[in-house]
Amino acid sequence: xxxxxxxxxxxxxxxxxxxxxxxxxxxxxxxxxxxxxxxxxxxxxxxxxxxxxxxxxxxxxxxxxxxxxxxxxxxxxxxxxxxxxxxxxxxxxxxxxxxxxxxxxxxxxxxxxxxxxxxxxxxxxxxxxxxxxxxxxxxxxxxxxxxxxxxxxxxxxxxxxxxxxxxxxxxxxxxxxxxxxxxxxxxxxxxxxxxxxxxxxxxxxxxxxxxxxxxxxxxxxxxxxxxxx
DNA sequence: AACTTATGCAACCGCTGGCAT
DNA sequence: AATGCCAGCGGTTGCATAAGT
Numbered sequence: 253x254x255x256x257x258x259x260x261x262x263x264x265x266x267x268x269x270x271x272x273x274x275x276x277x278x279x280x281x282x283x284x285x286x287x288x289x290x291x292x293x294x295x296x297x298x299x300x301x302x303x304x305x306x307x308x309x310x311x312x313x314x315x316x317x318x319x320x321x322x323x324x325x326x327x328x329x330x331x332x333x334x335x336x337x338x339x340x341x342x343x344x345x346x347x348x349x350x351x352x353x354x355x356x357x358x359x360x361x362x363x364x365x366x367x368x369x370x371x372x373x374x375x376x377x378x379x380x381x382x383x384x385x386x387x388x389x390x391x392x393x394x395x396x397x398x399x400x401x402x403x404x405x406x407x408x409x410x411x412x413x414x415x416x417x418x419x420x421x422x423x424x425x426x427x428x429x430x431x432x433x434x435x436x437x438x439x440x441x442x443x444x445x446x447x448x449x450x451x452x453x454x455x456x457x458x459x460x461x462x463x464x465x466x467x468x469x470x471x472x473x474x475x476x477x478x479x480x481x
Numbered sequence: 482a483a484c485t486t487a488t489g490c491a492a493c494c495g496c497t498g499g500c501a502t
Numbered sequence: 503a504a505t506g507c508c509a510g511c512g513g514t515t516g517c518a519t520a521a522g523t
Contacts, residue, residue: 267493269517290509307509308492343511358512359490486522493515501507 266300270309274299278306279314312353319351323360331357332369 266274281297287310290303299306312318323331327349334345342354342361349357 269491291507303508304494304510305492311510312491340512354511355491363489484523486520488520489518491515491517494513495511496513497509497511499507499509502505 264300265294265302265305267305270313274301275309275314278310282310282314308355312355317351318353323352323364327352328365328368331361332365335361335365335369 277297277299281293285296287293287307290307293299293303294301294306297306301309330349331345334348338344340358342358346352346354346357
């Protein structure tokens with residue numbers, strides 16, 4: 253999709269839409285030498301672009317293993333759930349969705365999922381409130397009600413571990429101050445997910461973003477994407 | 482058919498945190 | 503401790519295209 257009309261900044265560096273030739277130069281260079289320094293890379297790659305632009309283009313469009321096209325139901329659900337607990341931490345969300353970039357997820361959220369999530373949380377809130385009335389007696393002033401994560405729950409849409417019995421309607425609620433939620437709530441989340449063994453999707457993502465040439469050519473693809481198809 | 486408005490998404494911008502000196 | 507550089511992140515913009523009138 254053509255978006256921005258090519259133009260130049262004051263340093264003569266090109267801005268706007270990337271051409272196929274530029275893409276090819278960037279891919280060729282990174283494939284051969286890797287991205288050791290984004291600021292210097294365009295100069296060595298023969299590109300009249302700033303390093304930032306090159307980095308963005310590579311990470312969001314050119315790097316291997318990017319999944320293009322429609323989102324699956326599982327991906328949508330995962331994004332909504334993750335967003336509910338991580339907020340606008342798109343890179344953290346993207347780290348748990350193999351093949352999708354933070355930029356892409358962010359765009360998709362704003363164009364497709366935001367409204368749906370708001371509807372869902374409105375429904376959840378009603379359910380939670382009714383549960384709270386029967387199960388909980390403590391409520392912080394100005395606190396919000398939301399469903400807590402079972403720390404052993406695996407949110408991967410590709411997870412083979414489906415033993416979790418927690419459902420979205422289960423009355424497992426906690427009441428928090430919205431402003432305090434991120435640190436406390438996500439501390440356990442991050443720690444927990446880091447401890448998860450066999451977290452192939454995070455691992456694969458990290459391999460993606462730290463692309464180094466001369467690796468065996470994506471030999472992990474088959475295993476990785478077999479979970480997806 | 483012509484025009485207007487809404488939508489999708491690639492790319493840009495500015496800020497922040499980590500690291501080296 | 504202060505400073506500078508860099509990568510990374512998230513918000514925002516701008517434009518092509520689709521949909522509506």
